[in-house]
Amino acid sequence: MPADPISECPPPRLILVVEDDGDLRELLVRLLRPHAGDVLGVGSGAEALRAYAVHAPDLVILDLGLPDGDGSTLLQRFRSISGAPVIVLSGRDAEADRVAVLDAGADDFVGKPCGSAELVARVRGHLRRAWQSRQRMAGNGYLRAGALEIDLESRKVRRGDLEHRLTPTEWALLRALALHPGEALTAQRLWELVWAREYGDPSLHVRVHVTHLRRKLEADPDRPSLIVTVPGAGYRLTTDSTPG
Ligand code: CA
Numbered sequence: 001m002p003a004d005p006i007s008e009c010p011p012p013r014l015i016l017v018v019e020d021d022g023d024l025r026e027l028l029v030r031l032l033r034p035h036a037g038d039v040l041g042v043g044s045g046a047e048a049l050r051a052y053a054v055h056a057p058d059l060v061i062l063d064l065g066l067p068d069g070d071g072s073t074l075l076q077r078f079r080s081i082s083g084a085p086v087i088v089l090s091g092r093d094a095e096a097d098r099v100a101v102l103d104a105g106a107d108d109f110v111g112k113p114c115g116s117a118e119l120v121a122r123v124r125g126h127l128r129r130a131w132q133s134r135q136r137m138a139g140n141g142y143l144r145a146g147a148l149e150i151d152l153e154s155r156k157v158r159r160g161d162l163e164h165r166l167t168p169t170e171w172a173l174l175r176a177l178a179l180h181p182g183e184a185l186t187a188q189r190l191w192e193l194v195w196a197r198e199y200g201d202p203s204l205h206v207r208v209h210v211t212h213l214r215r216k217l218e219a220d221p222d223r224p225s226l227i228v229t230v231p232g233a234g235y236r237l238t239t240d241s242t243p244g
Pocket of ligand 1 (some may be wrong): 020021064065066
């Protein structure tokens with residue numbers, strides 16, 4: 001991944017581009033690729049919603065006119081899942097349109113056509129502010145993992161406006177993973193940290209509880225993106241400050 005000399009924040013893991021005009025979508029993907037680990041382009045609202053839930057992008061570029069609905073409805077759905085910055089890119093740039101989109105929760109509005117340098121600058125600005133806000137949260141005992149916000153002090157886990165209710169064991173497991181961000185912990189280590197056991201076979205026990213936690217927290221529990229299995233090494237929580 002090329003270095004990003006201007007901004008001090010690490011390159012984001014994933015940018016999602018939602019645009020039904022294939023040529024423009026390709027152009028945007030190519031334009032943003034040097035500034036992110038990956039850039040995913042989709043052409044419809046349905047694909048966008050799926051990609052948003054499964055991949056928890058760090059930033060979204062959203063076209064308003066989509067073949068299967070209006071981008072502003074999509075924007076509200078995004079907002080109920082996470083706070084990742086959304087930049088609306090639209091040809092409808094009357095003041096009333098801009099205000100409606102910003103009221104619906106967009107972080108920025110860019111009229112079409114838009115200069116590439118300006119768009120990249122805005123993308124970087126939003127990513128930097130989001131990153132700084134995550135750093136402040138981490139300093140206050142908050143941690144972000146994809147679409148999840150974990151508050152280590154008050155033992156709360158939120159996805160957008162939704163608060164997840166965890167059992168004490170599930171919470172202890174999530175906390176153990178969250179306190180070792182980006183690090184894979186073996187079943188044996190989790191067994192010691194969560195259950196304070198030193199002997200016995202932990203693998204089945206830990207696997208069952210990891211499965212419970214994934215059912216509650218993952219957008220797609222069969223293809224986990226938050227609590228990932230690292231073959232031969234154990235389980236790792238993918239947090240935003242330590243991209244997986
Ligand atoms: Ca369009």
